[in-house]
Amino acid sequence: MAYQSVFNGTRIAPLPLMGAGAALALLLILSALVFIERxxxxxxxxxxxxxxxxxxxxxxxxxxxxxxxxxxxxxxxxxxxxxxxxxxxxxxxxxxxxxxxxxxxxxxxxxxxxxxxxxxxxxxxxxxxxxxxxxxxxxxxxxxxxxLPADFWLLNLFGLLVWAIGLSVFAARPGERAARMLCLSSAGFYVSCLFNSIYVCRELAMSGETLASLSAGNRAALLVMLFAILALMARFPGCITRRPPELYLTVAFCLVLVNEWQQLVDLPVHSFFLPVYIMYAAGIAIAFVQWRKTRNYPVDRAALKWMLLAVFIIMGTGLVTYYIPITVRGSPLLPEWGLVAIASMLYVGFALGIIRYRLFQVDRWWLTIWIWFLGGLSIVLVDMALIAYLKVQPPVALMGAVIFVGWLYFPVRQWAWEGLTGGKGRRQHQLVRMVEEIAGAVPSGEVNDTWQSVLTRSFDPASIQPIENRVSEVRLGENGTRMDVPLLEHNGALRLFYAHGGKRLFSTDDREYAENLFQVSRRILRVHQAEMEAVQQERQRIVRDLHDDVGGQLLSLLRQAPDDYYGSLARNALQSLRESMKAIDNDAIQDASGCIDDWQAEAEERLFPLGVNLDWSKQLNTAPLQFSVRQAINLRRILFEAISNALQHASPRRISVYLKSDDNYLELTLVNDGVDQSTRHKGLLRGRGLNNMQTRASELGGMSEFSIDGEVANVRTVIPIIP
Missing domain, CATH: 2.30.42.10 (PDZ domain)
Structure with missing residues (x-):
C-alpha cells in the first residue's frame, strides 16, 4: 500500500492512521461514559x-x-x-x-x-x-x-462516521490543503457531537459550570467545523485569495469565539445563531467567486458543482429545520440528533464526490480502504452493543459480532461497492464475444469502427472522439476525466470522456480492462492480417499464372488472327482477362483521370468508323479522384453497354457523355438522339442491357436509371466515390 508523508517526514499508511484515529475517538467516547457516570x-x-x-x-x-x-x-x-x-x-x-x-x-x-x-x-x-x-x-x-438515551449513541455514531471520512481523506492526501481543511472540519464535527452527547444525558440538572464548559466546547468545535468548511470552499478547486484564506477566517473565528466565551456583545437576532447565518451567506459569496473562476474549466466546475450541492442543500436544510425555527419560535422542527444526521450527510456527499469526481485528488482506492476500516469498526461496535445491552459474555459477543458483520456487512459492502464505482463484473464470455466481433470486421476493413463500438458499449462514455496523437497503451488523463485508447489499425487513438454517461470518472480498473481488451484484440488482429497476407500472396500467384499462361496464349492468338473479326474477339478476351486479374486485387486503386481518358479514346475509336459524333465533357472535383478496380470495371462496362444499346436500338447522329463529381458522388450520363417512334413503343431499350447496368451500379452502392424524351434517350448512373 502506498505510504503518505504525514508529519515531519514520518510515514504511516492510511489504514493504520485511520485505525489510530478510530481508537482515539473510541477512547474519547469511553471517557465521556465515565464522565456521565459520575x-x-x-x-x-x-x-x-x-x-x-x-x-x-x-x-x-x-x-x-x-x-x-x-x-x-x-x-x-x-x-x-x-x-x-x-x-x-x-x-x-x-x-x-x-x-x-x-x-x-x-x-x-x-x-x-x-x-x-x-x-x-x-x-x-x-x-x-x-x-x-x-x-x-x-x-x-x-x-x-x-x-443512556438513544441521542447519546446517535450523536456519537454520526460523529464517528464523519470523523472517519475526514481522517481517511487526510490519510490519502496529507499534503493537500483542502483535505486538511476537510479533516479539521470533521474533527470539529466529532468533538461537537461528543460534548453534545454528554449534556443530553443529564437528568434533571447538571452543574452550571460543567454545563457551561460543555456548551462552550460544543460551540468552539462547531465553529471550527463551519469555518473549516468555509476555508475548504475558498481553497477548492482553486484558492480565491492572494493570501491564505485560513488567515482571514482564523481572525473571524477568534472574534466570534471570544465574544461568546466572554459574553462581550449581544448580537442582534440571536447571539449564537447569527454567526451561523453570516457564515452561510459568506459561503454563498465564496461559491459565486469559485463559480466564475471555473467557467473555463469543465472538470473543476463539475467537482465544484457536486461540492456546492452537498454544502448548500445540507446546510440549508439544517437552517430551515433547526436554526431558523429556534430563532423564530424557540423550538426546532427536528431534535438535535436529527440536525446532526442531516449535517453528517454533507460529509457523505464529499465521500461520494471522491468516488465520482475524485475530489481533493483522491483516487478510488480510498473507498476500498475506508470500507475495510468500516468493517473492522463494525465488529467493535457490535461487540460493545452485545456486551452492554444483551449482557453477553465478551468471548461470545466477539464471536457473534464477527458472524453478524460477516453475514450482513460484507455482502452489503460488496453491493454498495459495485453500485458506487459502476463495476458490473465484466464476464469472460463478454470479452470473448467482443474480440470475436473485432476479428469479424477484418475482411470489411471496419476494424477501427468496430473497436469504437466495443469501447462505447463497455464504458458508455459521455463522448468519444478520435485524436491523432500516437498512443502505444491505454492511459488515463486529467484525474480520470478521460481515457485514451489506441486504435487497432494505423496510428491515432480514441479519447473517451466520463464513464457511464458522465456519472463517474475512469479508474485504474477501467484502464486495465481496456488495456487487456486492446492487447487481446491486437493479437487476434495480427493473426487475421497474417491470414489475409497469405490470401493476397495466393491471389498474386494466380494473377502471375493467368498473365504468363492464358495472357500469353491470347496475345499469340491476337497476333495470328486471320481477320479483324477474330482479332476483335481475341482483343476483347485479352481485355476481359486483364480486368479479371485487376479485380482479384481488391485493394488496387487507379487514377480516375487516366481511366476516363482511356474510355474516351476507346469510345472515339468505336464510334468514328460509324459516323457518330462524340461529345465528351467532364467536370470533376479539384481533389484527385480515384477508382477501385471494381469501380473502374463496372463504370466502363456501364458506359459501353449504354453505347451498344444506343447503336443497336437507335440511329444516333450524336452521343454525348457527361461526367461530373463532388466530394461524395460521381455522376455518369450518356445522351443519344435518333430514337424512333416504334422503338419507344416496343420498349426494346429496357431489355437485359439496362438490367445489367442497374446491377453493376448497385454493386458499387449506387444507381442507374434510363429515360426517353422524344427522340432523345438518357442513361444516368450515380455511384459514391472513394474518400
Whole structure:
C-alpha cells in the first residue's frame, strides 16, 4: 500500500492512521461514559412538558432512589431542600440546548438555576410531584449503559462516521490543503457531537459550570467545523485569495469565539445563531467567486458543482429545520440528533464526490480502504452493543459480532461497492464475444469502427472522439476525466470522456480492462492480417499464372488472327482477362483521370468508323479522384453497354457523355438522339442491357436509371466515390 508523508517526514499508511484515529475517538467516547457516570442521577428519565411548563418523568430506571413513589408521566413541580427551601421547577427545561438561548443573560440565568438544583440534590432533598406530595430522593451510585438515551449513541455514531471520512481523506492526501481543511472540519464535527452527547444525558440538572464548559466546547468545535468548511470552499478547486484564506477566517473565528466565551456583545437576532447565518451567506459569496473562476474549466466546475450541492442543500436544510425555527419560535422542527444526521450527510456527499469526481485528488482506492476500516469498526461496535445491552459474555459477543458483520456487512459492502464505482463484473464470455466481433470486421476493413463500438458499449462514455496523437497503451488523463485508447489499425487513438454517461470518472480498473481488451484484440488482429497476407500472396500467384499462361496464349492468338473479326474477339478476351486479374486485387486503386481518358479514346475509336459524333465533357472535383478496380470495371462496362444499346436500338447522329463529381458522388450520363417512334413503343431499350447496368451500379452502392424524351434517350448512373 502506498505510504503518505504525514508529519515531519514520518510515514504511516492510511489504514493504520485511520485505525489510530478510530481508537482515539473510541477512547474519547469511553471517557465521556465515565464522565456521565459520575454526574448526579436519580434513576429517572426526564423530559419537558410544554403545555404545563414543568419537567415530567418519562422513564423510571431506579425506583428505589425515589422511594418507589415517582411514576412515569409524573410532573416535577419543585425541589424541597432538607432545610425546607422550595425551588420551583416551573419553566425549567432540562433538555434545552444551551446555545439555543438568544441572549447571553438568559443563558447565564439558566446555568445558575441548573447549579442551584444540582447543589440541592447533592445535599439531599425531596421532589414535589404534581404539586401535591413530596417524595424523598437520593442519588444513585452508578448508572448503567441502558439508561443512556438513544441521542447519546446517535450523536456519537454520526460523529464517528464523519470523523472517519475526514481522517481517511487526510490519510490519502496529507499534503493537500483542502483535505486538511476537510479533516479539521470533521474533527470539529466529532468533538461537537461528543460534548453534545454528554449534556443530553443529564437528568434533571447538571452543574452550571460543567454545563457551561460543555456548551462552550460544543460551540468552539462547531465553529471550527463551519469555518473549516468555509476555508475548504475558498481553497477548492482553486484558492480565491492572494493570501491564505485560513488567515482571514482564523481572525473571524477568534472574534466570534471570544465574544461568546466572554459574553462581550449581544448580537442582534440571536447571539449564537447569527454567526451561523453570516457564515452561510459568506459561503454563498465564496461559491459565486469559485463559480466564475471555473467557467473555463469543465472538470473543476463539475467537482465544484457536486461540492456546492452537498454544502448548500445540507446546510440549508439544517437552517430551515433547526436554526431558523429556534430563532423564530424557540423550538426546532427536528431534535438535535436529527440536525446532526442531516449535517453528517454533507460529509457523505464529499465521500461520494471522491468516488465520482475524485475530489481533493483522491483516487478510488480510498473507498476500498475506508470500507475495510468500516468493517473492522463494525465488529467493535457490535461487540460493545452485545456486551452492554444483551449482557453477553465478551468471548461470545466477539464471536457473534464477527458472524453478524460477516453475514450482513460484507455482502452489503460488496453491493454498495459495485453500485458506487459502476463495476458490473465484466464476464469472460463478454470479452470473448467482443474480440470475436473485432476479428469479424477484418475482411470489411471496419476494424477501427468496430473497436469504437466495443469501447462505447463497455464504458458508455459521455463522448468519444478520435485524436491523432500516437498512443502505444491505454492511459488515463486529467484525474480520470478521460481515457485514451489506441486504435487497432494505423496510428491515432480514441479519447473517451466520463464513464457511464458522465456519472463517474475512469479508474485504474477501467484502464486495465481496456488495456487487456486492446492487447487481446491486437493479437487476434495480427493473426487475421497474417491470414489475409497469405490470401493476397495466393491471389498474386494466380494473377502471375493467368498473365504468363492464358495472357500469353491470347496475345499469340491476337497476333495470328486471320481477320479483324477474330482479332476483335481475341482483343476483347485479352481485355476481359486483364480486368479479371485487376479485380482479384481488391485493394488496387487507379487514377480516375487516366481511366476516363482511356474510355474516351476507346469510345472515339468505336464510334468514328460509324459516323457518330462524340461529345465528351467532364467536370470533376479539384481533389484527385480515384477508382477501385471494381469501380473502374463496372463504370466502363456501364458506359459501353449504354453505347451498344444506343447503336443497336437507335440511329444516333450524336452521343454525348457527361461526367461530373463532388466530394461524395460521381455522376455518369450518356445522351443519344435518333430514337424512333416504334422503338419507344416496343420498349426494346429496357431489355437485359439496362438490367445489367442497374446491377453493376448497385454493386458499387449506387444507381442507374434510363429515360426517353422524344427522340432523345438518357442513361444516368450515380455511384459514391472513394474518400
Amino acid at each position: 454526574q448526579p442521577w436519580l434513576g429517572l428519565g426526564v423530559d419537558y412538558d410544554n403545555e404545563s411548563g414543568f419537567p415530567i418523568v418519562s422513564v423510571v430506571y431506579e425506583p428505589q432512589h425515589a422511594a418507589g413513589s415517582v411514576r412515569q408521566d409524573s410532573r416535577l413541580t419543585a425541589i424541597i431542600s432538607d432545610r425546607g427551601d422550595r425551588i420551583s421547577l416551573e419553566g425549567f427545561d432540562p433538555t434545552l440546548e444551551p446555545s439555543g438561548f438568544a441572549h447571553f443573560d438568559v443563558q447565564k440565568h439558566y446555568f445558575e438555576r441548573s447549579t442551584e438544583i444540582t447543589e440541592v440534590l447533592a445535599e439531599g432533598a425531596s421532589l414535589e410531584v404534581d404539586g401535591e406530595h413530596r417524595v424523598p430522593v437520593s442519588l444513585a451510585k452508578g448508572r448503567g449503559l441502558d439508561s
